[in-house]
Amino acid sequence: MIAVRGYDGRRVAVLGLGRSGLSAARALRAGGAEAVCWDDNPAAREAAESEGFQCLDLAQPGAFDGVTSLILSPGIPHLYPAPNRVVRAAWEAGVPVDNDIGLFFRSLGAAGWDSFDMAPRVVAVTGSNGKSTTAALIHHVLAEAGRAVELAGNIGRGVLDIDPPGDGGVVVLELSSYQTDLARALTPDVAVFTNLSPDHLDRHGGMGGYFAAKRRLFAEGGPDRCIIGVDEDEGRYLANQLAEGVGDDRVIAVSVERKLTGPGWHVFARKGFLSEYRKGRQVGSIDLRAIAGLPGAHNHQNACCAYAVCRTLGLAPREIEQGFQSFGGLPHRSQIVGEKDGVRFVNDSKATNVDSAAKALKAFENVRWICGGLEKEGGLEGLLEATGSVVKAYVIGREAAGFAVQLQGVEAEVCGDMARAVRRAVEEVQPGEVILLAPAAASFDQYDSFEKRGDDFMAEVAKYL
Known part of the structure; x- marks a missing residue:
């Protein structure tokens, strides 16, 4: 404690x-x-x-x-x-x-580290999607490399529950917008912004307030190094605000949409290959395609962010790659539940908004898609461009019929509950296809949490495995 x-x-x-x-x-x-x-x-x-x-x-x-x-x-x-x-x-x-995050930073900074050879470091990860996987991946890679590291915040343990970090220790925090918005002290050594997409808009008075809550992690505490996803305008704006000039390597730009060039420090992934560039020259690379725990472009973004953090903390590319290879992924996040007769079952119950569900769909081909639940603001229009891989949708939730109507151009069957959705998908699936739970909606119309929804999916799948 x-x-x-x-x-x-x-x-x-x-x-x-x-x-x-x-x-x-x-x-x-x-x-x-x-x-x-x-x-x-x-x-x-x-x-x-x-x-x-x-x-x-x-x-x-x-x-x-x-x-x-x-x-x-x-x-x-x-x-x-x-x-x-x-x-x-x-x-x-x-x-x-x-809040407890403010208490954590205020109390951690008051600790006596004069006798330490190396002061502890705090890594804080925020963003709309991927922050849990990114934080867990950083923790895993550091632990595999023999570093003393703890994981807390919006994942795992409460921030004040962990043991005080020792000499050279690292604390990795996943922080939600609810946490960053209110904390009166925010002073991480390394801060990560994965991406931004509409979510929790009612709690922040719209997208401007939502982004402002995320931005506080960087503006309030002045981290020594910032890793910023620059595939949205908000990320590009944030990176520009934080950099003191061209080539400022205190800001590491991350992308999975384009090659990043220029004199600064960049980490990007294209066609499954992660590349690190510094001062216009490539200094590291990893083939992400065969890493089972990191499927799809959205996980490649998580990998880029985690890679940048670990490089900042002194790890070599080979050490990071070894950690990636043994990472098993997180429950309910592109989690491969099992495979039978050429059919894979994937649980991405954490895909609770349109953007995260779109990324899950893009990670697989020939998808039997289980979706639906408590719809969030903004509708489903932003999801439709990602449905090219969908063979058929099986819609759950209390408002399943209304949800299905919005899936224009997608064959959809209103199933209502998870048991029927899994049963119908299994009855119709063909070898080489994927049965994917990626709801694009909150769970609270039928479940207490996205974890309970994912557990129900896995329980139904288990009947067929």
Whole structure:
């Protein structure tokens, strides 16, 4: 655990007692603070009380008397579509609002590293798609190379749950826009921006607010090195804003759409080959085509970002390639569930928006596509250009019929639930085809999470394997 610094003897409120909230309360207590907690879920309050935390409804009058700060869990709105009532109460009381990410950076920076030969480094990864795989891949490659490394944030453990990094240690964080938007301290050594596509727009008041939340990771903390995906205008803008001039190698540009040239530091992938260029000359390359854990152009972008980070941290191209070869991928992200009679079954339940589903479709040929769920803002029009590989779509979700109508030019069957969708796809599939779950929608109309949806898909597939 990383004990929170700077709050010794102070009273701090914690709203939301899920993984990050409860770990924040523990870390505050370890640092000498008094944590006062609240969650609307009685079971969550009971769990906190069993650990000795006081639970107090923070929306009640006087709840913020004597409180120094409010620590907010990422799932709770702090501005859009409307501020939570407790956030409003904190504003009225003049109490600063922060989150566990802000506490982490403030506390980590207060650690005494004078006796270390090499100070710990923090790598923070954000973006719309691919940040989990990128963060996990960085962690895997560093671990395979013998580096002391921990993975936390929006993946794995809460940031305050990890052990304080030791001499030369690395902490890899996946950070969502919810986390970067609110944190009062953001000071990574290396920051990664994978890409940007419409998502969570209700929480950020539109695309401008969404991008601004991501941009804070770079603008607020001034990382020593920035790895920026430049295949969208936002990434190109961000790279331009961060560079001090032509050839500034503190900014590493990443692309999977074009060869990057010029005097700077570039990492790009074309036709399955990753290339690293510095000062106009190639200095490294990796053939990504046979790496089973990184299928498709979207994973090649993840590989480019991870490669750039690991090069920044001193690894040689050969070490990175060895780590790539042994990477098994993440559950629910282009996860190959199995193969039988020439048919592959792939679980990409994490493809919850149009852009991520399009990338999943482009990674495979001859696809029997299981899709549908709670549709996000913007419709499905942006997905249609990626459906050339689709043999047939099998649509699930409560609004399956309306979803299917939007799949213009694609043969679609309304199935409703996962069991029927998998059964019908298996009945019609031919050798050489892929049965792919890539919903292009949230899961909450039928499942508690995208993980539960992916688990259901794998359970149904298991009946046929």
